[in-house]
Amino acid sequence: MVTESRGANESDQDLVVRVLRGRKDAFGVIVQRYQRAIVNFTCRMVHDYETALDLSQEIFTKAYNSLDTYKPGYKFSTWLYRIATNHVIDFLRKKEPQWISIDQPGDEGDRPMEIPVERSHGIEQMAFEEKREKIEAAIQKLPPSYRRLIVLRHVNECSYDEIARICSLPLGTVKNRIFRAREMLRAALEGYL
Numbered sequence: 001m002v003t004e005s006r007g008a009n010e011s012d013q014d015l016v017v018r019v020l021r022g023r024k025d026a027f028g029v030i031v032q033r034y035q036r037a038i039v040n041f042t043c044r045m046v047h048d049y050e051t052a053l054d055l056s057q058e059i060f061t062k063a064y065n066s067l068d069t070y071k072p073g074y075k076f077s078t079w080l081y082r083i084a085t086n087h088v089i090d091f092l093r094k095k096e097p098q099w100i101s102i103d104q105p106g107d108e109g110d111r112p113m114e115i116p117v118e119r120s121h122g123i124e125q126m127a128f129e130e131k132r133e134k135i136e137a138a139i140q141k142l143p144p145s146y147r148r149l150i151v152l153r154h155v156n157e158c159s160y161d162e163i164a165r166i167c168s169l170p171l172g173t174v175k176n177r178i179f180r181a182r183e184m185l186r187a188a189l190e191g192y193l
Contacts, residue, residue, distance in 0.1 A: 012076030016067055027067075031060055034077065037156060038084050044151045045088045047140045055091060059084045074165070081158070081166040085148050092144045138188040146181035153178055 010018075010029070018026035038059055043052035063083050070079050139150055152158045152166060160178075164171045 013072045016070055016072070016076065019064075019067055027064055030063075030076075034080055035060075037077075038080065041081070041084055041151055041156055042088055044136075044139065044155055045144070045148055046091065055088060056084075059087050062087060075162070078158075078162050078165050081152065081156070081162075082168070085152070085166055089144055089148065134189060135185075138185050141188060142181055142184055146177055146184065149174065149178050150181045150185070 010026075012030065012033070015026045015030050019030075035056065039052055039056045042055045042059070043049055046052055046055065059080075063080055066083065070076065139147060142150065149163060149167070152163045153160075158166065160171060160174050163169075163178075164174045167174065169177075
């Protein structure tokens with residue numbers, strides 16, 4: 001118990017040092033700290049919760065095996081998201097075409113990961129759920145390279161600089177692609193919102 005509470009208060013960099021010195025339990029603290037965010041990011045990219053869980057486990061395994069490449073001068077979360085985004089993009093490249101038309105209808109059975117929200121009653125809640133589902137569907141129709149930027153920016157609330165580092169893109173390219181992705185979303189949701 002002392003280790004868990006101590007680990008919860010330690011910085012990511014301190015935990016990495018402990019793991020590299022042979023304290024594997026410290027990596028468990030890292031997983032607990034980032035698991036929800038990585039699963040959420042992955043689920044929004046692949047649009048399937050079970051697949052997202054499997055991919056997230058693979059992402060943490062890759063991170064564990066690559067800890068010696070982490071440079072403490074950078075945010076650990078940026079390094080981890082970079083592994084996650086590369087892994088998910090590789091998965092998507094193998095699974096689906098690189099570009100998807102935003103006019104192409106999605107599968108009827110596709111359901112986004114449920115997001116806990118405060119429940120209100122009646123028509124307001126139904127309208128909120130319908131709007132959320134339309135937005136989720138529009139995001140899923142974006143090409144993967146645009147989808148990951150939108151998810152990183154608007155779901156995971158990463159700064160433009162963090163996204164640039166995670167995706168290994170120039171800052172201007174990130175801003176431009178997020179702008180284009182928003183325009184695609186606006187076009188896909190035109191007349192609805």
